[in-house]
Amino acid sequence: MVQHGSLPVVAVTVFVFILVITMAEPSLAVFTSAVASVVENDLISTYLMMVIPVSAAILVVVSVFRVLLGISMKKLLMVGYGAIIVLSLLVPTDFLALAYDSGGAAAGALVLPVILSFGVGMSSVLSDRTDLSDVFGYIALATMGPILGVLLMGVLLF
Amino acid sequence: MNAELSILYDTAVEVSLMVLPVLAFFLLFQFFFLGYPRVTFNRIMVNLLLATLGIFLFLGGVYMGLMPAAQSIGEYVGSNLQNGTCP
Numbered sequence: 001m002v003q004h005g006s007l008p009v010v011a012v013t014v015f016v017f018i019l020v021i022t023m024a025e026p027s028l029a030v031f032t033s034a035v036a037s038v039v040e041n042d043l044i045s046t047y048l049m050m051v052i053p054v055s056a057a058i059l060v061v062v063s064v065f066r067v068l069l070g071i072s073m074k075k076l077l078m079v080g081y082g083a084i085i086v087l088s089l090l091v092p093t094d095f096l097a098l099a100y101d102s103g104g105a106a107a108g109a110l111v112l113p114v115i116l117s118f119g120v121g122m123s124s125v126l127s128d129r130t131d132l133s134d135v136f137g138y139i140a141l142a143t144m145g146p147i148l149g150v151l152l153m154g155v156l157l158f
Numbered sequence: 159m160n161a162e163l164s165i166l167y168d169t170a171v172e173v174s175l176m177v178l179p180v181l182a183f184f185l186l187f188q189f190f191f192l193g194y195p196r197v198t199f200n201r202i203m204v205n206l207l208l209a210t211l212g213i214f215l216f217l218g219g220v221y222m223g224l225m226p227a228a229q230s231i232g233e234y235v236g237s238n239l240q241n242g243t244c245p
Contacts, residue, residue, distance in 0.1 A: 013187075016183060026213050026217050026220075030220060030221075033221075110213065
């Protein structure tokens with residue numbers, strides 16, 4: 001049913017779509033401006049502005065592949081949050097609060113309706129999927145992505 | 159008054175920079191993949207404009223009203239805690 005030649009096209013389309021939507025997210029603008037007003041290092045808010053949309057988009061692509069390939073939500077959440085816990089032990093403490101906050105900042109007034117409708121639309125076309133976990137759960141990964149991304153940024157760059 | 163106008167101007171610039179990629183994405187997708195009928199496409203564009211206006215109004219209100227208000231509430235609570243007079 002899923003043609004494998006179309007998977008890269010799907011991945012690129014979803015990635016770009018979620019990327020542009022997350023970059024237009026008002027909560028993210030508020031969050032990065034608040035960070036810029038408090039933190040002296042200008043680089044951090046600029047990096048946040050790029051890292052949060054990219055990581056959210058990557059994790060939504062992962063989520064789409066999860067539905068297409070039938071991987072269980074449980075596995076993905078365990079792997080993702082396992083990685084988050086391990087990274088939390090390594091990261092400088094300044095980034096710990098920023099990382100978990102950025103997860104909330106990524107799912108705001110614009111991203112939430114768009115990703116929810118995207119999930120509803122995708123599952124309505126894949127007619128053999130009636131499981132609720134195929135319709136929802138994109139937001140879960142879209143908030144997990146920025147946490148992972150910002151933690152990684154803190155570990156690798158600072 | 160002048161400060162508020164400059165905040166509004168900055169917000170307008172910020173919002174248009176935020177929404178331009180979304181517009182570009184919809185235009186590209188319309189031309190290459192979706193091919194909506196003209197009426198549907200026009201409706202999408204009008205509603206994108208509405209959403210843009212909404213984001214502009216929201217961010218303007220947040221920057222000018224809510225954030226300073228919340229910050230001063232935080233300062234009030236913090237200073238009272240420091241003096242040991244918090245109710």
